[in-house]
Structure formats: C-alpha cells, structure tokens
Amino acid sequence: MPKPQTSNNRLKGLFVKADFRNVEADDEYICPAGERLTYRYTNEEKGLTLRRYWTNACLSCAIKQRCTTGRERRVARWKHEHVLETVQRRLDEHPERMRQRRETVEHPFGTIKARMGATHFLMKTLPRVRTEMALHVLAYNFTRLINILGTGPLMAAMRA
Numbered sequence: 633m634p635k636p637q638t639s640n641n642r643l644k645g646l647f648v649k650a651d652f653r654n655v656e657a658d659d660e661y662i663c664p665a666g667e668r669l670t671y672r673y674t675n676e677e678k679g680l681t682l683r684r685y686w687t688n689a690c691l692s693c694a695i696k697q698r699c700t701t702g703r704e705r706r707v708a709r710w711k712h713e714h715v716l717e718t719v720q721r722r723l724d725e726h727p728e729r730m731r732q733r734r735e736t737v738e739h740p741f742g743t744i745k746a747r748m749g750a751t752h753f754l755m756k757t758l759p760r761v762r763t764e765m766a767l768h769v770l771a772y773n774f775t776r777l778i779n780i781l782g783t784g785p786l787m788a789a790m791r792a
Contacts, residue, residue, distance in 0.1 A: 644706055646698060647698060649701050649707055652707055654717075655668075660685065661685050661707050664695065665693050667686060667693065668685045669686050669705070669706075670693075671685055680710055681710070686708060690705055691703070747772075748772075
C-alpha cells in the first residue's frame with residue numbers, strides 16, 4: 633500500500649516531510665538546509681503516539697520561506713512510522729508487486745460490490761455495517777470454495 637501524502641505543502645511550494653531526512657541513530661531529522669531537527673517531546677493525537685522534532689535555526693535560515701510560514705518548521709513522527717517506511721522501500725524496489733496486489737486482492741472487493749448492487753450498505757451504524765460486510769465476505773468465500781472444490785467435495789468436507 634503506498635504511503636498517503638496528506639500535506640498540501642507541496643502545492644503551496646513548501647517542503648514536505650519527505651524532503652527531510654530521518655537519522656534514526658541520532659533520533660533527528662535533517663532539513664533541506666542541512667540543519668538538525670532534534671527530538672523535543674512525545675504526545676498522543678487521535679490515538680497515535682507522535683514524536684515532535686524542530687530546530688531554532690529556522691529564524692535565520694535562508695530558505696525559510698520555502699519551508700514554513702511559522703516561527704520554525706516542526707516535523708511529527710508516528711511511533712511505528714518505520715514500518716511504513718519499510719513497506720514504502722519494498723514497494724519502490726518492486727513496483728510490479730502493487731500491480732499483482734491489485735489483480736489478486738482488489739478483485740474480491742469489486743465482486744462483492746457488484747453483488748451488493750454497487751450501492752451503499754443496507755444497515756446503519758458501524759457494528760451493523762461490519763456484520764453486513766462480514767456476511768458478504770462469507771458468501772464470497774463460500775462461492776469461491778464451491779468454484780474451486782465443487783459441491784461434492786465441499787459437502788464431504790463439511791460432514792467430516
């Protein structure tokens with residue numbers, strides 16, 4: 633799964649987090665100007681543990697206008713972001729795997745959606761929608777079993 637780009641800074645002509653290099657050994661980031669953003673504190677936002685980094689060198693930086701409109705540029709790092717970076721690195725090394733994933737994983741969802749009538753869920757509230765989706769997935773899986781094994785061996789397996 634490609635890492636989502638959630639910042640609009642690139643559209644504004646500003647640097648984005650990807651332009652900052654993470655130095656895991658020193659627990660720092662290095663900005664495009666070469667300054668080190670050091671770890672300052674950890675907080676929790678929307679259930680995510682985030683580590684915050686910044687430097688006080690931004691006030692005198694020559695490229696500050698391309699970096700931030702605030703007093704200093706701050707970078708947040710999720711506690712488990714190294715997992716996302718590993719996945720992104722593997723995806724960059726083997727882009728054909730994303731195509732393979734689309735072919736194998738996303739087909740069932742398209743089939744399920746078509747069987748639902750390509751519309752919305754019939755139930756309301758998250759627990760009921762989860763139940764409805766679970767039933768759709770169960771029906772899809774049974775259909776796949778019947779198509780792969782056939783009805784005779786499936787019935788024999790269910791009796792055993």
